Amino acid sequence: MxxxxxxxxxxxxxxxxxxxxxxxxxxxxxxxxxxxxxxxxxxxxxxxxxxxxxxxxxxxxxxxxxxxxxxxxxxxxxxxxxxxxxxxxxxxxxxxxxxxxxxxxxxxxxxxxxxxxxxxxxxxxxxxxxxxxxxxxxxxxxxxxxxxxxxxxxxxxxxxxxxxxxxxxxxxxxxxxxxxxxxxxxxxxxxxxxxxxxxxxxxxxxxxxxxxxxxxxxxxxxxxxxxxxxxxxxxxxxxxxxxxxxxxxxxxxxxxxxxxxxxxxxxxxxxxxxxxxxxxxxxxxxxxxxxxxxxxxxxxxxxxxxxxxFGIRAITSSNDNDQPAKTTQAGAGTQADKPADTQTPAPEPKKIPLTADMVRIVDPPNGDRDDTGEAKYTVDGDDDTAWKTQRFKQANFGNNKPGMGVLIDLGKARKLSDVQVVMSQPGVTMGIRTGNEDPGDSSSGDGKIMSTYKRLGDGDTVTDGTREIFSVFNPDQSYRYVLVFLSKLPPADDGDGGFRVEVQEIEVFGY
CATH class of the missing domain: 1.10.510.10 (Transferase(Phosphotransferase) domain 1)
Incomplete structure (x- = not known):
């Protein structure tokens, strides 16, 4: 077996x-x-x-x-x-x-x-x-x-x-x-x-x-x-x-x-x-x-x-034929007028359309920012294109670098269900973070993101496949800025050594 x-x-x-x-x-x-x-x-x-x-x-x-x-x-x-x-x-x-x-x-x-x-x-x-x-x-x-x-x-x-x-x-x-x-x-x-x-x-x-x-x-x-x-x-x-x-x-x-x-x-x-x-x-x-x-x-x-x-009402009605009719005000109906209690089904989450101008690469601290512009490939709906991270000598990026990620600006605060990420290979340590603003596409802006954004869920996840689903959002809160952050990379799968991965698609679902 x-x-x-x-x-x-x-x-x-x-x-x-x-x-x-x-x-x-x-x-x-x-x-x-x-x-x-x-x-x-x-x-x-x-x-x-x-x-x-x-x-x-x-x-x-x-x-x-x-x-x-x-x-x-x-x-x-x-x-x-x-x-x-x-x-x-x-x-x-x-x-x-x-x-x-x-x-x-x-x-x-x-x-x-x-x-x-x-x-x-x-x-x-x-x-x-x-x-x-x-x-x-x-x-x-x-x-x-x-x-x-x-x-x-x-x-x-x-x-x-x-x-x-x-x-x-x-x-x-x-x-x-x-x-x-x-x-x-x-x-x-x-x-x-x-x-x-x-x-x-x-x-x-x-x-x-x-x-x-x-x-x-x-x-x-x-x-x-x-x-x-x-x-x-x-x-x-x-x-x-x-x-x-x-x-x-x-x-x-x-x-x-x-x-x-x-x-x-x-x-x-x-x-x-x-x-x-x-x-x-x-x-x-x-x-x-x-x-x-x-x-x-x-x-x-x-x-x-x-x-x-209804029988009692019929008797009462026959005895009060000479009385003026009573008007029931809106919102004050009788118990018989009220519909039976029903549980409204929860709305189904829908995929939120993402465009190139809604995403960017976050590369702290003092990154060379060579990946700027590749974020668009993570939301183009094409698995053949991707943000290809640079090749690093260490899985944790090295040089006190906490990692890299893709920042998503949804344009307005929304209630979210989950984020799905498609990668070229498993073994990526990653998680979801969120904050209240994008302080700017610059090294200083990325540094501020790392110091102010909060990690959602119980911690980063080591992916065991090429698609990871993050259901870490509080249903009672709304989110505008979502950061998909990679803190450790798997060994490169091209045989040239080092550590790297390709992020092919990121999808956000909400209400």
Whole structure:
């Protein structure tokens, strides 16, 4: 099977970058204990996945290697250490995490079987009962992870492994500062959606090399029942609710309980098990739908009350025929005049058109400003053009340079949903900053930006693909100036050494 080291990736990274200097070889023994047997695959973050043998315990292991080690591997190693503390039948066991400086590696349980990604690719979309069983196992694993205060951060068809004995396990936690419990739970909706349709909803769950969801003219994903027959309505609703950020995400244990009931139904009962819809209350307890008979009784009571009210009004009206008619002032209608309470759906974010005169390069401090003018390529809608950073000797730019970025002036303050950035390769450390003014396209102006602009979110992100989505904006605030800032660069992919990247497109979405 493909023991995938990472879930989220892009199509261009399917083969992944291959390590050369210091690359491991078959038969090599790491840490005097783990012998490499077979190179299985590479992932989009530049890591290699090997099948190996623990020569002391004589058991098969999966070894995920990353080059280089050191600070750049800290998040991978920390996530592995955190994951090793959670023991659960639906989580892959983590045995070791080692940093050698030039390379780092995680040693974990080897699972004989296949990933959900491979299963769907080979067999096509799964039947609803099988999809439910897999999602139930993943939700149960997340409940154990979240109970410790941690998040997984890498729930994906590539990290969802189905063993030959039928066990479903979640592998390769990769949580960083941008991950949270809600994203984990949305990803369970993504697992259901992928299992039922063979598509992965990029905008709702995260970018991937898997095919995106089919979408309507407004960009909303088509529901599983619109794509294939035989998906029960309540499973369809649950899947779409998990993907809809306007609907509160359930806690992992609540979702586990819901999926467990569906999973426990026999094949004959599955179509008749009935809806188990719920919403989140203030105490995060699931509120389940009332049985149909209760709803019917309630409806009859409402009808009776309405009939009684109109009957009383008719009697009163007949007794007051000689009285002058009363005028109801606007805004002071009776209860019967008021429309039923309805929840206004949240507006859908739309792409904000950007032009060349709305963007510029920020190059602090005392930069040579050779990149001035290339910002226009990031908003021209053409992936073949790009802002190509200069080649630097160090990933962090060096010479006390904090980084470089693209400043966007939206022309007026607007409420924003997210910013999406397309790059030539993964491994870029970047984030979003915002301020109240553009002090000028000059070295002094760029210096003022660095001293006054505030970073949004929990910190910069190390991108694991070529498209990164930043949903870091406060829905109650408006923004005019947005800075997409790069603080570390990946190794240049042209073989000439140094560090550089191409920023191909920047898109801003708002209301």
């Amino acid at each position: 493909t023991q995938v080291g990472e879930g989220h990736e892009t199509a261009a990274d399917a083969d992944g970058p291959v390590m050369t200097f210091g690359a491991p070889t078959v038969g090599e023994i790491l840490a005097e204990r783990y012998q490499l047997e077979e190179h299985v695959n590479d992932d989009s973050a530049g890591r290699q996945v090997w099948r190996g043998i623990d020569v002391i315990l004589r058991r098969p292991v999966a070894v995920v290697l990353r080059y280089p080690g050191g600070d750049s591997a800290a998040e991978m190693l920390q996530a592995a250490v955190d994951a090793s503390r959670v023991i659960h039948p639906n989580l892959v066991g983590v045995y070791d995490a080692i940093d050698e400086g030039t390379r780092a590696y995680v040693v974990r349980e080897w699972v004989d079987g296949e990933s959900l990604r491979e299963m769907v690719a080979a067999e096509g979309p799964l039947d609803p009962a099988r999809a439910t069983a897999i999602a139930h196992s993943i939700a149960d694993a997340l409940a154990a992870v979240h109970a410790t205060g941690m998040v997984h951060g890498n729930v994906h068809p590539g990290t969802t492994l189905i063993a030959d004995d039928g066990r479903v396990v979640l592998a390769d936690a990769r949580a960083d500062s941008a991950d949270n419990i809600e994203n984990d739970m949305r990803a369970v909706g993504g697992i259901l959606y992928f299992a039922l349709t063979g598509h992965w909803p990029h905008a709702e769950v995260g970018p991937s090399g898997l095919p995106d969801a089919n979408r309507d003219g407004t960009g909303n994903p088509a529901a599983p029942r619109q794509i294939r027959a035989g998906v029960p309505a309540y499973l369809d609703d649950l899947t779409m609710d998990l993907l809809d950020r306007r609907v509160a995400a359930p806690e992992a244990d609540s979702l586990t309980a819901e999926l467990a009931r569906l999973d426990a139904a026999s094949e004959e009962e599955y179509e008749e098990v009935g809806p188990l819809r719920f919403t989140q209350s203030a105490t995060s307890e699931p509120v389940r739908s009332a049985p149909k008979i209760i709803i019917g009784v309630a409806a009859l009571v409402v009808i009776a009350v309405i009939g009684l009210v």
